[in-house]
Amino acid sequence: MKVLVAVKRVIDYNVKVRVKPDNTGVDLSNVKMAMNPFCEIAVEEAVRLKEKGVATEIVAVTIGPKVSQEQLRTALALGADRAIQVETDEDVQSLDAAKMLKAVVDKEEPNLVIMGKQSIDTDNNQTGQMLAQLAGMPQGTFASEVEVEGEKVKVTREIDGGLMTVSLNLPAVVTTDLRLNEPRYASLPNIMKAKKKPLETVSPADLGVDVAPRLKTLKVEEPQPRQPGIKVESVEELVDKLKNEAKVI
Amino acid sequence: MSTLVIADHNKGELAGSTLSVIAAAKAIGGDIDVLVAGKDIGGVAEQAAKADGVNKVLAADNDAYGHDLAENLSLLIAEIGKGYSHLMASAGSVGKDTMPRVAAMLDVAQVSDIMGVQSEDTFVRPIYAGNAIATVQSSDSVKVITVRTTSFDPVAAEGGSASVESVDSAHDAGLSEFVSEELAESDRPDLAAADVVISGGRGMQNGDNFKMLESVADVLGAAIGASRAAVDAGFVPNDMQVGQTGKIVAPNLYIAVGISGAIQHLAGMGDSKFIVAINKDEDAPIFQVADYGLVADLFDAVPQLEEELKKVV
Incomplete structure (x- = not known):
């Protein structure tokens, strides 16, 4: 079966986020960028399915500016077979991203789409579910276990208060949660090999999608800092203090 | 202008999160109706009808909605939601799963995890794990919204007298099936709704040591949480995780034990009213947000804390 994995270029997990002084957004100039951590888990899961002989081909896809090819090369080095970049410099919001991915799904006809549950920049947690709806597919969100069984996929999901297992008709969309797997690092030989793997570039217009942001960001601010507290000795x-000053116990 | 609030419920009880979503809907203005969908939810609908500020409760009692499958629930919400200007759910696991499907069906954007309402079309929400706060304006005719419930004080659970109407429509998309559920059995309060939370981090060293936190939690009636580091290390299950990718909590008292205070963790508990940190590293970032910090070895301090608390609680 064919697996499509969507990945996103975001600010590196360890970078301290700084709001621009003019409050128009977050300062991303000269900041280390990386593959979104949940997308790494998605790539890893696809590679494991291939190693188990369940998946036969892994196609990685991203939406973003030219430099986001770096994240596709990472996916290729981790084990994806080929890659598709939807190249755009626009601010692509979840609904438009889902529409572009839907167009890629129509063309590639994967049996399974795996993607992260959310990106750590906008924290929206939307695109996988939106893609599933647009493509008429079921969804297994916040997955901690994925098992393909014939024409179905069994997904164990992290829900409030515990776990829930669902059985989905294929094709389906799975979004990854933290405990699904522990992503591997790409080896140097695989990084070299990845440079030769096919990478196709298309535009949103090629896919028939107009980038049309529905949400306008009016301003971006630093969160209110907490008042500094005190150290207690014992x-x-x-x-x-909890009893008599804060009165919380 | 009118809002449809999608209720959360659990074991036949209306969840407190719904009262906070109603509060967010009130901040927007207009009539507020509540949709209760599930199996055998008559009692939940009656509870929702008593909540302050509710105009009408719509009860969709059907097997198809029994396990909150997003494929079925989204069809119902999109159908019932016609004619409302705002569709709102809590940013809990059901709302996060279902609402984007509704938004895609209606061809509108979703505004996720709002923590403030500025006007009927302008909302405040955290981005970058709460390290930045964005004010966003929606140009869509229907606003699909999930709500960070800890940011809105719940409306009163009693006092209202809304009518309850039953909804007959049964949507089974036929795409997904419920297999099983494993819910943590606990007498403790729900982590996301508890007044007191005590959380452990990597400093706990192993899962067994969380028993020390349980003893303190028993004294305080607290819920127990954990940092991502403790979850990643396998000490405790993921549903205990507090942080950007876990639960967002804002209790009256949050006690962080052996937690260094990575930004992803602070994103999940930074709105707590009082924060206590116990850590042996005096430079740990958690002390920058703690109201009371105690630099100490947690293996000495936590048992002592239990003893001292027993004297006063």
């Missing part, structure tokens, strides 16, 4: 002092 557990007795702590409990006394």
